[in-house]
Amino acid sequence: MKQLHELTIKEVHDGYLNKDFTCVDLVRHFQNRIEKYNPKLNIYLALNSNVLTEAEAIDKEIAEKGITRPLLGIPFAVKDNFLTVGITTTASSNILKDYHPQYDSTVIEKIKNAGAIILGKTNMDSFAHGSSTETSDFGPTLNPWNPEKLPGGSSGGSAAAIAAQLATVALGSETAGSIRQPAAWCGVTGLKPTYGRASRYGIIAMASSTDSPGPIGKSVEDCAIVTEVISGKDPKDATTSPSPVEKYTESLYATDLRSVRIGIVKEYLLTEMREDVKNLILNAADKLRLLGATVEEVSLMDPHYSIGVYTVIQRSEVSSNLARFDGIRFGHERDTFCEETKRRIMLGTYTLSAGYYDAFYKKAQAVRTKIVDEFDEIFKTYDAVIGAVSPGPAHSLGATKNQPMFGEMEDVLLEPSSIAGLTSVGVPCGFVDNLPIGLQITSNQLKESTAIKIADCFQRHTQFQLFPDLDKTI
Amino acid sequence: MKATPLIGLEVHVELETKSKMFCGCPADHFGKDPNTQTCPVCLGLPGALPVPNEKAIESCLKIGLALNCHINSLSKFDRKQYFYPDLAKGYQISQYDQPFCSDGFVMLDSGKRIGIERVHMEEDTGKLQHVELEGEKVSLVDFNRSGVPLVEIVSRPDLSSSAEAKEYLKKIHEIVRAIDVSSADMEKGQMRLEPTVNVCIENESGTHYTPLSEIKNINSFNFATQAIDFEIARQTDEFNKTGTEKTAINKTTRGYDAVKKITFLQRTKEEAKDYRYFPEPDIPPFILENELIEKLKGELPKLPDQEIAILIDLGVGSNDAKVIVKAHKNAMETIKTVATANEKIDIKKLASLIVNGKLVYANDKDLLLKQYQELTKVGNTNTEELKAVVEKIIADNPDVVSEYKKGKTNVAGFFVGQAMKETKGQADPQTLNKIVLDILK
Numbered sequence: 001m002k003q004l005h006e007l008t009i010k011e012v013h014d015g016y017l018n019k020d021f022t023c024v025d026l027v028r029h030f031q032n033r034i035e036k037y038n039p040k041l042n043i044y045l046a047l048n049s050n051v052l053t054e055a056e057a058i059d060k061e062i063a064e065k066g067i068t069r070p071l072l073g074i075p076f077a078v079k080d081n082f083l084t085v086g087i088t089t090t091a092s093s094n095i096l097k098d099y100h101p102q103y104d105s106t107v108i109e110k111i112k113n114a115g116a117i118i119l120g121k122t123n124m125d126s127f128a129h130g131s132s133t134e135t136s137d138f139g140p141t142l143n144p145w146n147p148e149k150l151p152g153g154s155s156g157g158s159a160a161a162i163a164a165q166l167a168t169v170a171l172g173s174e175t176a177g178s179i180r181q182p183a184a185w186c187g188v189t190g191l192k193p194t195y196g197r198a199s200r201y202g203i204i205a206m207a208s209s210t211d212s213p214g215p216i217g218k219s220v221e222d223c224a225i226v227t228e229v230i231s232g233k234d235p236k237d238a239t240t241s242p243s244p245v246e247k248y249t250e251s252l253y254a255t256d257l258r259s260v261r262i263g264i265v266k267e268y269l270l271t272e273m274r275e276d277v278k279n280l281i282l283n284a285a286d287k288l289r290l291l292g293a294t295v296e297e298v299s300l301m302d303p304h305y306s307i308g309v310y311t312v313i314q315r316s317e318v319s320s321n322l323a324r325f326d327g328i329r330f331g332h333e334r335d336t337f338c339e340e341t342k343r344r345i346m347l348g349t350y351t352l353s354a355g356y357y358d359a360f361y362k363k364a365q366a367v368r369t370k371i372v373d374e375f376d377e378i379f380k381t382y383d384a385v386i387g388a389v390s391p392g393p394a395h396s397l398g399a400t401k402n403q404p405m406f407g408e409m410e411d412v413l414l415e416p417s418s419i420a421g422l423t424s425v426g427v428p429c430g431f432v433d434n435l436p437i438g439l440q441i442t443s444n445q446l447k448e449s450t451a452i453k454i455a456d457c458f459q460r461h462t463q464f465q466l467f468p469d470l471d472k473t474i
Numbered sequence: 475m476k477a478t479p480l481i482g483l484e485v486h487v488e489l490e491t492k493s494k495m496f497c498g499c500p501a502d503h504f505g506k507d508p509n510t511q512t513c514p515v516c517l518g519l520p521g522a523l524p525v526p527n528e529k530a531i532e533s534c535l536k537i538g539l540a541l542n543c544h545i546n547s548l549s550k551f552d553r554k555q556y557f558y559p560d561l562a563k564g565y566q567i568s569q570y571d572q573p574f575c576s577d578g579f580v581m582l583d584s585g586k587r588i589g590i591e592r593v594h595m596e597e598d599t600g601k602l603q604h605v606e607l608e609g610e611k612v613s614l615v616d617f618n619r620s621g622v623p624l625v626e627i628v629s630r631p632d633l634s635s636s637a638e639a640k641e642y643l644k645k646i647h648e649i650v651r652a653i654d655v656s657s658a659d660m661e662k663g664q665m666r667l668e669p670t671v672n673v674c675i676e677n678e679s680g681t682h683y684t685p686l687s688e689i690k691n692i693n694s695f696n697f698a699t700q701a702i703d704f705e706i707a708r709q710t711d712e713f714n715k716t717g718t719e720k721t722a723i724n725k726t727t728r729g730y731d732a733v734k735k736i737t738f739l740q741r742t743k744e745e746a747k748d749y750r751y752f753p754e755p756d757i758p759p760f761i762l763e764n765e766l767i768e769k770l771k772g773e774l775p776k777l778p779d780q781e782i783a784i785l786i787d788l789g790v791g792s793n794d795a796k797v798i799v800k801a802h803k804n805a806m807e808t809i810k811t812v813a814t815a816n817e818k819i820d821i822k823k824l825a826s827l828i829v830n831g832k833l834v835y836a837n838d839k840d841l842l843l844k845q846y847q848e849l850t851k852v853g854n855t856n857t858e859e860l861k862a863v864v865e866k867i868i869a870d871n872p873d874v875v876s877e878y879k880k881g882k883t884n885v886a887g888f889f890v891g892q893a894m895k896e897t898k899g900q901a902d903p904q905t906l907n908k909i910v911l912d913i914l915k
Contacts, residue, residue, distance in 0.1 A: 083521045096520070103514055105521055202514075202521040208755035238525045238757050317755055320553055323564020324518045352555075352750035361752055 004029040005165040006467070009074050009222045012168055016062050016073055023055040023062070023073040023117070026168075030075050030119055034166050040474050041142045043160045045080050046088045047120035054117050061115075070229055072115030077167035079158045080121040081128060081204040082108050082213070087118065091204045092136035093126045095325050095336040105202020106237065107171065107213050107230045114229045119167050122157025126338045127322065128173065128206040130154055131181055131407035134400045135340040142397070143186060145435055147474045149394040152182030153407070154206075158216045159186040165467055169217040169226055175206045176310050176418035177389075177411035179214050180426035184389035184438025187428045187466060189459070190216045191223035191452070194445045195421030196241045198227070199234035205321040207314040208239075210418050219465060220425060220456040224248040227448060243446055251453040253460070256292040260454060261382045262441075263298030268387030268413050270303075277437055280430035281388050284439045284458070288386070291457055298385060301374055305367060306415035307408045312351050312364035313419075319348025343404055372420045379444040384454055387413050389426045389438035417442045425455035428464040436464070475677040479706045481639050482631035483698075484668040484688075485646055486624055488598060489533045490656050494621040495597040496524030496567065501622050504662050508603075508616035516621035518562030523756050526551070530623035531574065531595060533655040535762070535770050537625055538575025538593040540649050540777055545767050549574050551595075551754040556747050559613065560600035562620050568596035570751040574762070580629075580645050581779065588642050589630035598622040625655075631670065636702040639669060640695050647695075648778045648800070660693050667692040671705040672720060675713055683720040684709040687728045689737055701730040705737050781806035788813060790825040797829050804837055812839045812846070819846060855905045860893065863901075864909050867892045878914055886910050 004026050007015065015021050031051075038044050048054075058073040067073075078084065081091045083101035090096040104112070112118075125135040133156025134140040141156045143149035144164040151160040155172030159182035162170050172179040174192040183190030191214045198213045205211060215226035231245040264285050269278050285295045322345055327333040337345070351360035378385060390410055400406040408415070417424050422442050429439035441458070443451040459465060494501050497515035514522035538545055552570035573594035579587045600620040604613050627646060633639045647665060650658050658665040670688045674681065687705060692698045705728070712718065728737040753759075776784070778799050784806055785795035798805045809828075813821035824846055827833035833845045867889055868875055878885050889910045894901055 089520075091520075099520070101521075102519065200521075201523050204520045236525060237523050239523075239755075316752055320555055320565055320750075320752070323555060323557065324520070324562065326557060326559075326564055328559055349750065352752050354748045354750075357750075357752070 005033055007168065008218050009071070009169060009225050012074060013067050013072070016067060023058040024052060026073070027051055027055040027075060027117065027119070030166060034119070037164055037166065037470055037474070040147065041144060041160060041164055042139050043122055043141050043157045043164060043166055044077070044120040045090065045092065045123050045138055045157070048087050048118050050086060051117060051119060058115065058117065069113075069115035070225060071111055073117060074115070075117050075119045075168050076111060077120065077122050077158050077161035077170040078108070078118050079124050079155050079170070079172045081124060081173060081206075082121075082171060083202040083204070084108055084118060084121065087121055089121065089204070090138075091127045092124045092138055093336070093338065093341070094137040095332045095334070096204075096330060097137075097332065099330065101202075103202060106199035106234045108202065110230050111171070111226070122155075122161055122170065124157055125154035125340070125407075127204065127318070127341050128154035128175060128178055129318070129338075129340045129344055129407075130400065131177060131410045132395070132400045133157060133182070134397070135338055137338055140397060142474070143394050143435075144470060145187060145468045145473055146394070148396055149435065150185065150397055150399060152185030152390075152394060152410075154178040154182070155190075155216060156182045159183045159188055159190065162186065162188040162216050162218060163467060164470055169215060169222050171213060171226075172216045173203055173206075173211060173213045174418065175210045175212075175314065177407075177414035179216060180389050180414055180424060180438065180440055181411055183216050183426045184428070184436065185394040187431075187436025187464075187468075188216055188218065189220055189223055189428070189455075189465065190214065190426045191220075191227055191448075192418070192424045192426075193227055193231060193448060194241070194423040196239045197245075197423070197446065197448065198230045198232075199237040199240050201234055201236040205317075207317040208321060209313065209317060210421065220427060220452060220459050221249070221252050223425065224252060224452045224456070231448075241446065246449045248448055248452050251449040252456045254453050254457045257288060257454060257457050258292035260293040260384070262288055262293050262295045262454065263378060263382040263385040264295055265385050265387045266297050266299050267302050268300075270391055270412070273388065273391045274432065276432045277388055277392055280432070280437050281386070281439060284429045285386065287462060288454070288458060291461060293454070295386075298378055298382065300378065300385070300416065301371060303412050303416050306371060306419055307405075307412060309364045309367045309371065310415040310419055311347075311405075311408055312360045313368065315344050315348035316352050316361055317348070318344045319346075319352065340404070368419050371416055375416075375420045375422060375444065379447075383447070383450050384441050384443045386439060386441050389413065389440045393432050393435035393437055414440065421445055423448045423451050425451045427455045427459050428466070429462070430464055436466075475675060477706075477710050478674040478676075479634050479702070480631040480672050480674055480683075481633035481636075481702055482670045483629045483633065483639060483642060484670070485627040485643065486666040486668075487537070487627065487650050487656050487658055488664040489530050489623040489625060491527055491530045491533065491623055493527055495527050495530055495595070495623040496621055499621065503618040503622060506618050508614070509618060511618045512620070516562065517617055518564070524567055524754075526757055527623060531760075532770060533623070534574050534593065534595040534625045535767065536653050536655060536774060537627065537650060538578060539767070539771055539774060540653050541575070541578040541580060541590050541593060541627065543575035543578030543590060543593055545575055545762055546572055547762050548572060548759060549762060550759040551757045552751045553754050554596075554749045554751055556749060558599070559615055560602050560620070562600060562617060566597060566599065567754055567757070569594035580642055582638060582641050582645075586632075586638070588632045588638070591628045591630050593625060593627050596624050596626060598624045636699040636706075639702055640699050643667060643695050643698060645779070652778055653774055660695075663693060665693075667695075667698045669698055669702050669705075671702055671709070673706055673709045673713070675710065682713065682717075684713045685718060685720045686725040687737070688725065689728050689730050690740065692730055697730060697732050700732075700735050701737055704735065708737065776806060785809065785825065789821045791822060794825040794829045798825060798835075802835050802837070805835065808837055808839055808842065812842050815839070816843065819843075820850075823850065855902045857905065857909065860897070860901055860906055861909050861913075863893050863896050864889060864906070864913060867896065868913060875914070886914065889914075
């Protein structure tokens with residue numbers, strides 16, 4: 001029999017209904033695990049002190065009404081850039097150390113309304129500036145598969161929380177790779193919804209034009225359930241899409257992928273990519289063919305162009321978004337920003353300055369439009385494109401030192417889809433050096449159902465979604 | 475030497491919408507306790523996002539339409555970035571290169587057209603209060619005004635005197651009030667003025683332009699007039715002394731001291747801020763459909779100048795038309811209805827009765843008609859009947875007649891008065907007057 005921390009959302013609900021355990025049991029179980037492993041892994045920055053009271057109320061509700069809410073009694077790990085009333089929210093930055101939010105972000109409101117329980121807030125790159133969780137002002141999170149390795153980032157704490165099974169499911173946010181890349185490095189599943197599918201209201205902004213909140217979980221199914229809950233038009237976020245939210249869970253359990261057309265992007269099999277990583281992606285393509293999908297080689301712009309576009313746009317928006325931390329109102333001076341954040345503010349300020357705006361920002365927007373058009377063209381023929389999430393497995397601790405472009409190089413295969421605001425699922429597709437490798441399945445805007453269907457079918461017909469035995473790995 | 479001032483005006487108008495520009499807080503901030511009308515959005519708290527107020531945008535478009543502007547079908551917001559304690563987010567959401575409205579004009583009474591470069595939408599900032607607290611000088615921030623919708627109307631430098639500037643400002647003031655988007659109360663800071671001034675000097679050595687100066691935040695028409703006049707004189711004088719001409723980098727920003735009645739230097743262009751404008755990523759761009767623009771056009775009332783023109787067309791004297799339109803809302807419609815419904819009404823007379831106060835104006839056509847008829851009651855004009863009455867009075871008053879003959883012609887009024895009395899006021903005074911004079915001749 002599975003242990004409580006190993007259960008998926010559906011399995012937790014089955015357990016509640018069969019009275020195998022209560023919500024209080026589950027929460028206590030996670031608390032014990034957190035107490036045991038968190039000091040070593042540095043995943044949680046703050047814990048919800050009210051969690052047992054909430055669990056008791058949920059047990060009462062289940063006893064009275066059964067399970068009528070989709071996330072009832074599901075323990076969440078939440079990235080520390082989601083504002084949560086009652087739990088400090090720092091974005092892993094000293095400038096917001098001890099910041100107590102006045103309101104819940106819309107996504108938090110939605111999961112709470114769906115019955116979720118928040119165990120605590122997870123570590124991240126400071127202000128999400130990075131792909132390693134090493135730029136956190138509160139120390140790096142360690143990779144549960146190998147504590148000498150980085151978990152990826154910026155949602156490194158949330159991905160590690162799932163890999164270490166310190167929560168049933170987690171919330172992360174992606175600006176360009178920040179869900180899919182840590183999920184891949186930690187060997188778990190992550191879903192980046194379309195930009196504007198889930199509200200950004202109450203999430204500490206990184207790059208406003210690409211930030212997308214989404215789930216990290218043990219399975220595509222769990223990610224689909226959470227995405228269905230958090231999606232939808234929010235009157236408080238003008239960039240959310242008014243289109244109705246599809247029932248993503250109806251795309252699960254496809255027996256095959258006949259009539260699905262998938263493009264495997266030639267340019268994403270980078271020349272600098274390790275052969276063994278490349279082979280895992282090609283094997284995954286073969287697996288998808290076996291499931292009935294048509295998989296053909298397609299060509300897109302060299303993804304390295306996206307690095308330039310993304311770097312300029314993101315740094316520009318960052319320099320602006322962080323202006324509100326002006327040293328007057330949040331208790332700490334601007335020099336409390338970490339080095340990486342300062343670098344980004346400087347670069348963004350420069351690219352927006354008179355005389356440089358046209359050369360950098362405008363040019364970047366023009367290339368962005370070209371990237372969007374290119375994907376549009378591809379999705380006329382294909383339902384999804386696939387490629388590796390990262391060029392390789394998790395890097396070692398310290399790898400980001402003196403590497404200001406570390407994140408951009410690691411996220412080279414994810415930035416095009418983020419710039420275009422697409423939806424994408426990252427699923428484990430094998431191991432190299434005993435470290436997990438992720439496959440990205442990317443679909444057009446608002447085509448979450450398509451990416452979910454392919455990723456779910458792939459996951460159910462492979463055995464790559466594994467979890468480390470922490471007592472052996474750390 | 476010929477000196478022609480070139481004056482442009484930036485006018486900020488606070489809109490009187492129910493809620494603020496990007497959040498649900500009340501927009502009416504005047505006299506409220508500090509920081510009682512705030513929320514995460516207008517306080518610029520982490521994670522908060524702006525959602526544009528459609529009503530405010532419609533008001534901005536209406537201002538644009540009323541100022542004969544072109545409405546840009548594609549528009550967007552931008553971030554204007556600078557640090558100041560009253561600016562919660564570290565940037566102001568404004569419009570940079572794609573304002574809602576552009577290329578309009580205001581027609582002065584002389585027939586001169588003053589070009590409007592653009593009309594755009596932005597948000598107001600908070601307010602600093604410099605006070606002494608427990609013996610310490612401190613600055614406090616009140617964010618009640620933060621995020622209140624603000625429309626900026628930018629003219630071209632087509633005004634060539636402070637008098638023209640004042641007329642232009644008064645017209646803008648009348649228009650925003652007439653279309654009901656703002657009371658534009660200057661004392662409450664609902665309308666703020668920033669003239670930009672320089673002078674074109676033509677002399678034997680050619681045509682020269684003096685350096686531009688922008689005069690910040692003036693809150694009365696008279697101060698604007700004084701500041702402009704001071705600035706024209708100062709610049710002309712300065713040019714005569716130094717010969718310094720306008721360059722791309724010597725624009726200055728000046729303040730106006732209303733007590734000393736002088737402008738003073740605030741900063742030079744070298745110190746000017748680089749606002750690092752870029753498109754506001756939190757608000758998608760706007761596509762303004764023709765349908766909406768037509769709908770808004772339909773909702774616009776007649777503007778003061780249009781009402782005046784209509785009244786003049788109907789026969790009202792031009793001064794009377796101006797006085798009436800300025801003093802009474804909707805007067806044009808009411809007067810027009812009264813005058814066109816009743817052939818016997820002389821609209822010119824009706825208007826002058828209103829202007830000279832004999833007729834008390836009310837937005838009620840029946841009341842107007844009744845008063846008018848009272849005041850212009852046409853009496854008995856039967857010449858024969860009246861002649862008999864007058865002849866009798868003249869016969870009864872030989873001494874008055876002899877006074878008249880001696881040259882005291884104003885005693886004629888005596889006979890008219892007596893005749894009026896005799897006829898119990900039923901006689902038509904003009905007819906009577908004529909008869910009296912005829913007989914006495």
